[in-house]
Amino acid sequence: MTDHYCVLGNPVAHSRSPAIHAQFAAQSGQDVVYEALLAPLEGFADTVHGFIAAGGKGANVTVPFKEEAFRLSNRLSARAERAGAVNTLTFTADEIAGDNTDGAGLVRDIEANLGFPLAGKRILLLGAGGAARGVIAPLLACKPAGLTIANRSADKAQALAEQFSDIAAVDAGNFAKTAGSRFDVIINATSASLAGEALPLPAGIFAPGSLAYDMMYGKGETPFLALARAQGAAHLADGLGMLVEQAAEAFLVWRGVRPDSRPVLAALRTQLAA
Numbered sequence: 001m002t003d004h005y006c007v008l009g010n011p012v013a014h015s016r017s018p019a020i021h022a023q024f025a026a027q028s029g030q031d032v033v034y035e036a037l038l039a040p041l042e043g044f045a046d047t048v049h050g051f052i053a054a055g056g057k058g059a060n061v062t063v064p065f066k067e068e069a070f071r072l073s074n075r076l077s078a079r080a081e082r083a084g085a086v087n088t089l090t091f092t093a094d095e096i097a098g099d100n101t102d103g104a105g106l107v108r109d110i111e112a113n114l115g116f117p118l119a120g121k122r123i124l125l126l127g128a129g130g131a132a133r134g135v136i137a138p139l140l141a142c143k144p145a146g147l148t149i150a151n152r153s154a155d156k157a158q159a160l161a162e163q164f165s166d167i168a169a170v171d172a173g174n175f176a177k178t179a180g181s182r183f184d185v186i187i188n189a190t191s192a193s194l195a196g197e198a199l200p201l202p203a204g205i206f207a208p209g210s211l212a213y214d215m216m217y218g219k220g221e222t223p224f225l226a227l228a229r230a231q232g233a234a235h236l237a238d239g240l241g242m243l244v245e246q247a248a249e250a251f252l253v254w255r256g257v258r259p260d261s262r263p264v265l266a267a268l269r270t271q272l273a274a
């Protein structure tokens with residue numbers, strides 16, 4: 001029997017998740033159908049319950065519903081609890097289980113796909129919203145030399161650092177506070193690229209051989225990656241790999257099989273450049 005999954009968002013028509021999961025299913029011989037489902041802004045829970053009633057087995061959740069999905073879950077994985085957000089729901093007879101695969105997806109893209117081990121590295125995370133929060137614990141689990149959070153509003157960065165202080169000491173402040181420091185990995189988790197804006201980063205913060213990673217992706221270079229290139233970052237990566245890897249991790253949660261993400265990422269990259 002075919003199992004049904006979906007991605008819930010608003011908007012969602014642009015989502016690449018159905019194409020990604022279709023390739024994972026074909027590759028692994030899993031009998032799965034995956035669709036994009038638009039949830040009304042005030043109707044997320046109703047849409048989830050409707051999908052469950054129709055026999056749905058699970059759902060990915062995207063903007064702007066990840067916090068609502070967190071609240072709707074009857075059971076949370078440890079990583080979803082830490083993230084304060086859910087991007088992967090699994091439905092069983094009596095339960096909605098919430099998980100979050102975003103952080104695992106980011107780490108896997110950086111370490112496995114880009115070949116950049118994070119242990120012992122100095123990491124700078126830009127942003128203090130939901131996207132940043134979701135990746136902090138997975139980054140700390142890689143045992144970096146240090147993690148710094150920089151945000152336009154310093155108080156939000158400090159509040160976020162405080163929430164993870166039981167795992168490790170995390171530095172926090174505004175962008176200007178990073179002046180004089182050098183980082184091996186700088187990750188953009190702000191939504192500034194969406195507005196086409198560059199961040200006011202001080203010069204000299206990219207260490208020799210450093211990686212600049214933008215969680216955003218799009219046709220052409222994002223403003224953050226353009227800035228990173230100008231400031232001498234040695235490696236540049238956008239968030240397309242994270243998108244595919246968070247999907248692969250969700251597929252693993254649902255189906256118990258880890259798909260081969262490489263051909264899927266390569267195909268998406270070709271499409272994006274076209």
Ligand code: ATR
Binds near residue numbers: 130190192
């Ligand atoms: P998301 O879920 O994508 O993280 P969010 O929770 O609204 O969205 O957080 C957006 C992040 O992008 C915040 O860190 C925000 O900075 P503030 O906390 O100071 O608002 C950051 N951001 C958005 N636009 C920005 C811009 N033009 N310049 C710098 N930071 C920006």
